[in-house]
Amino acid sequence: MKRILAFLPIGIAVILGGFLLWGLNPDRDPNEIPSVLISQPVPAFDLPPVEGLDTPGLSSTDLAENDGSAPIVVNVFASWCVPCRAEHAVLTRMVREDGIRLMGINYKDKPQDARKWLDDLGNPYERIGSDLDGRAGIEWGISGVPETFVIDGAGTVVFRFVGPVLGDEAIGKLRTALEQARRNRAGETS
Amino acid sequence: MIPEIGQFALALALAVALVQSVLPLMGTARNNVIWMRSATATSVLLTVLVAIAFGALMWSFVVSDFTVVNVASNSHSLKPMLFKVAATWGSHEGSLLLWVLILVIFGLGVSLLAQNIPLKLKARTLAVQAWISAGFLSFMLFTSNPFDRVFPAPLDGQDLNPLLQDVGLALHPPFLYLGYVGFSIVFSFAVAALIEGRVDPAWARWVRPWTLAAWVFLTLGIVLGSWWAYYELGWGGWWFWDPVENVSFMPWLAGTALFHSAIVTEKRDSFKSWTILLAVLTFSLSLLGTFVVRSGLLTSVHAFSVDPERGIYILALLAIAIGGSLTLFAVRAPQMEGGGLFAPISREAGLLINNLLLATATATVLFGTLYPLLLEAVTGEKISVGPPYYNVSFVPIMLVLVLVMGVGPLLSWKRADLRGVLARLKWVAGLSLLAALAVWYLDTGGPVLAVLSIGLAVWLLGAVLTEWAGRIRLGEVPLAESMRRARNLPRAHYGMVVAHAGLAVCMIGFVGSSAWKSEVVLFAEPGTELEIAGFDVRFEGVEDLRGPNYLSRMGTLTVTRNGSYVTTLRPERRAYPAAGSSTTESAIRTTLAGDLYASIQEPASEDEQGRWTLRILYEPLVVWIWIGSGLLALGGVLSLSDRRLRVGAPRKRAQPVPAPVVAE
Numbered sequence: 001m002k003r004i005l006a007f008l009p010i011g012i013a014v015i016l017g018g019f020l021l022w023g024l025n026p027d028r029d030p031n032e033i034p035s036v037l038i039s040q041p042v043p044a045f046d047l048p049p050v051e052g053l054d055t056p057g058l059s060s061t062d063l064a065e066n067d068g069s070a071p072i073v074v075n076v077f078a079s080w081c082v083p084c085r086a087e088h089a090v091l092t093r094m095v096r097e098d099g100i101r102l103m104g105i106n107y108k109d110k111p112q113d114a115r116k117w118l119d120d121l122g123n124p125y126e127r128i129g130s131d132l133d134g135r136a137g138i139e140w141g142i143s144g145v146p147e148t149f150v151i152d153g154a155g156t157v158v159f160r161f162v163g164p165v166l167g168d169e170a171i172g173k174l175r176t177a178l179e180q181a182r183r184n185r186a187g188e189t190s
Numbered sequence: 191m192i193p194e195i196g197q198f199a200l201a202l203a204l205a206v207a208l209v210q211s212v213l214p215l216m217g218t219a220r221n222n223v224i225w226m227r228s229a230t231a232t233s234v235l236l237t238v239l240v241a242i243a244f245g246a247l248m249w250s251f252v253v254s255d256f257t258v259v260n261v262a263s264n265s266h267s268l269k270p271m272l273f274k275v276a277a278t279w280g281s282h283e284g285s286l287l288l289w290v291l292i293l294v295i296f297g298l299g300v301s302l303l304a305q306n307i308p309l310k311l312k313a314r315t316l317a318v319q320a321w322i323s324a325g326f327l328s329f330m331l332f333t334s335n336p337f338d339r340v341f342p343a344p345l346d347g348q349d350l351n352p353l354l355q356d357v358g359l360a361l362h363p364p365f366l367y368l369g370y371v372g373f374s375i376v377f378s379f380a381v382a383a384l385i386e387g388r389v390d391p392a393w394a395r396w397v398r399p400w401t402l403a404a405w406v407f408l409t410l411g412i413v414l415g416s417w418w419a420y421y422e423l424g425w426g427g428w429w430f431w432d433p434v435e436n437v438s439f440m441p442w443l444a445g446t447a448l449f450h451s452a453i454v455t456e457k458r459d460s461f462k463s464w465t466i467l468l469a470v471l472t473f474s475l476s477l478l479g480t481f482v483v484r485s486g487l488l489t490s491v492h493a494f495s496v497d498p499e500r501g502i503y504i505l506a507l508l509a510i511a512i513g514g515s516l517t518l519f520a521v522r523a524p525q526m527e528g529g530g531l532f533a534p535i536s537r538e539a540g541l542l543i544n545n546l547l548l549a550t551a552t553a554t555v556l557f558g559t560l561y562p563l564l565l566e567a568v569t570g571e572k573i574s575v576g577p578p579y580y581n582v583s584f585v586p587i588m589l590v591l592v593l594v595m596g597v598g599p600l601l602s603w604k605r606a607d608l609r610g611v612l613a614r615l616k617w618v619a620g621l622s623l624l625a626a627l628a629v630w631y632l633d634t635g636g637p638v639l640a641v642l643s644i645g646l647a648v649w650l651l652g653a654v655l656t657e658w659a660g661r662i663r664l665g666e667v668p669l670a671e672s673m674r675r676a677r678n679l680p681r682a683h684y685g686m687v688v689a690h691a692g693l694a695v696c697m698i699g700f701v702g703s704s705a706w707k708s709e710v711v712l713f714a715e716p717g718t719e720l721e722i723a724g725f726d727v728r729f730e731g732v733e734d735l736r737g738p739n740y741l742s743r744m745g746t747l748t749v750t751r752n753g754s755y756v757t758t759l760r761p762e763r764r765a766y767p768a769a770g771s772s773t774t775e776s777a778i779r780t781t782l783a784g785d786l787y788a789s790i791q792e793p794a795s796e797d798e799q800g801r802w803t804l805r806i807l808y809e810p811l812v813v814w815i816w817i818g819s820g821l822l823a824l825g826g827v828l829s830l831s832d833r834r835l836r837v838g839a840p841r842k843r844a845q846p847v848p849a850p851v852v853a854e
Binding site: 013 | 463467470471474481485487501502505508509512513516517519520521523524560563564566567
């Protein structure tokens with residue numbers, strides 16, 4: 001009995017050590033916030049266009065009844081959000097060069113401010129929903145702006161990115177997610 | 191040139207540490223006295239070499255040598271000199287060098303101060319200490335070299351994280367490391383005893399002062415960190431159960447258990463394997479702390495940069511140190527029990543309960559700290575464990591501990607008269623019940639824990655004083671005789687009295703500042719007035735000031751009470767352009783009754799210019815925490831200064847019948 005007891009500490013230490021080793025996995029980021037939406041259909045929402053802007057509004061049907069040609073990037077932005085301004089150029093370039101389909105949710109923003117912001121910086125968005133009271137933001141479970149989601153051809157959320165898409169690492173993650181969304185589609189058709 | 195000298199000294203130090211790891215052990219195997227004694231010489235050499243390396247790094251910081259990566263990324267030419275020096279241990283690499291420096295200094299301490307230890311035990315202890323040194327020196331040289339150069343050198347540095355540019359935090363790491371690393375000596379002693387396969391009261395007597403010294407430093411280090419968090423982070427709390435705080439707290443708890451258990455080993459030749467296990471575990475928890483802080487394993491507000499390669503290296507060191515020592519323990523422990531028997535009601539039993547409770551408390555904190563990791567590994571779910579968990583698990587254990595703590599010191603060795611002891615404490619029990627009822631009456635509907643804790647704090651304080659009064663027979667014999675007895679009471683006994691009373695004082699502070707705190711957060715414009723805890727506070731405005739390496743915006747708050755002027759609080763918000771971040775400098779008015787605490791933040795958003803976020807807190811009794819912690823440390827120092835433990839003090843050859851030499 002005593003012998004077994006004496007081996008107890010080393011046993012516990014070895015088990016804990018195993019967990020610690022697992023925890024060191026370089027792909028693991030303890031600060032990452034998982035989203036409940038991943039692998040779920042897009043949440044139900046229906047947003048009118050930004051007042052006085054030609055770009056049409058955005059609703060869940062626009063994302064769910066995607067013809068499957070390409071995955072869609074949904075970007076939550078606001079004119080009062082400084083990091084959004086920084087990320088805007090990156091997203092515009094990705095629309096121009098990679099040909100991604102970009103939809104916007106204009107979060108808790110005054111229409112005139114949003115219009116001026118898009119006039120100043122350019123409008124890369126195919127559709128923009130105006131989320132004045134932040135209802136859609138709650139449906140999407142965002143923790144702040146900007147946030148970016150990738151939706152595959154079947155209307156399923158495959159990726160969520162919190163914060164501005166800036167720098168090689170963030171852009172790389174977004175591209176990987178887009179690639180995965182395209183494969184999802186291919187897998188279904190074959 | 192200077193950094194290269196440092197680098198070279200480090201490499202030489204590794205070589206010396208390797209020699210010290212092997213030669214004294216071979217000496218013990220072959221009875222070669224010269225080889226065994228070599229440990230003394232090599233530990234001197236080792237200390238000199240590491241000190242040269244540390245000096246070289248500090249020099250690079252003092253002269254702002256930005257060709258050294260470490261200096262360039264953690265210093266700035268405009269920074270005040272104190273913080274240039276403190277930046278030496280502000281980064282991962284520099285703090286590791288400080289860690290190793292303290293490690294070798296403790297080794298030097300054993301080799302020079304411990305004259306009366308058997309040569310073999312000393313040689314083995316110093317060899318084990320050298321294993322740890324070699325492990326960390328190689329870690330530093332292979333993965334985290336503090337002397338790496340950069341070319342071309344930047345024009346100026348990136349500045350140290352401004353949150354760390356603070357006197358409290360400049361001192362926090364050295365004290366914390368003195369504590370963490372101080373336990374390494376105890377660990378080395380324990381492993382040496384395991385190798386030898388023998389533990390006796392003399393062993394416990396050699397180990398106890400080192401444990402106490404490390405414990406005192408760790409207490410001060412934790413308190414400094416907590417105090418810094420209190421006034422610098424601007425949230426007003428002093429303990430957040432953050433993983434990095436927890437990993438410094440666990441060795442403290444285990445260390446507390448250790449020096450209580452060592453008392454039994456010393457006085458009664460009992461609890462041997464348990465004391466050894468605690469000695470190993472205490473340092474293992476220190477190592478775990480080093481690992482958690484430097485590997486980015488857990489989410490925390492204040493950890494060093496994440497680097498999996500370093501994490502793997504430290505984990506390997508942990509596996510060798512902890513795994514090796516615990517395996518050795520498993521093999522050797524069953525052979526070394528025995529010693530004095532004792533009745534279920536006795537001083538030994540009291541200390542046993544103390545140890546069980548402290549060990550459980552440590553396990554609770556360990557579980558809470560690692561639970562997010564365990565859960566993520568098993569289910570992939572991510573959570574964080576916060577105060578609610580510790581309030582229902584850790585706090586009740588500690589309350590039971592305090593209850594027992596009141597009785598323990600009154601029990602006699604071997605067999606005690608519980609009824610007699612309780613009879614002596616009946617007034618104290620009544621008084622604490624009254625205190626609890628008074629709290630309940632004043633704050634009906636308040637937290638039950640607060641009522642209980644205040645009652646128990648009074649209980650502990652009363653019991654400690656009763657014990658002391660009984661010891662000097664206050665009231666039973668003429669006052670002059672009592673005074674004479676008070677003077678003759680061993681210092682170690684006063685250490686116990688002061689430390690136990692310190693804990694009671696701390697408890698009052700813990701309860702006051704967490705249960706009865708009031709807080710106001712609002713957007714303020716100049717002229718805004720508010721009322722908190724009977725104070726009227728008026729926000730006068732904000733002015734811009736310039737510091738050496740920062741820009742400050744200082745708010746002015748006039749505090750009055752019932753119309754008469756009390757004080758002016760000047761909270762600041764400092765922006766550090768080089769580091770690209772800001773700090774909060776809170777303004778605090780401290781009294782024994784409570785702290786009035788103010789901090790200020792930039793306008794909430796861009797269209798809110800001219801409006802500021804003000805946070806005003808009233809934290810009752812918070813200063814009692816710092817006073818109580820001071821008493822805890824003072825108790826440790828008093829106990830250390832006891833004649834019995836002092837170097838060179840003549841010791842009695844054999845202890846006669848347990849004479850009045852009763853320690854705690």
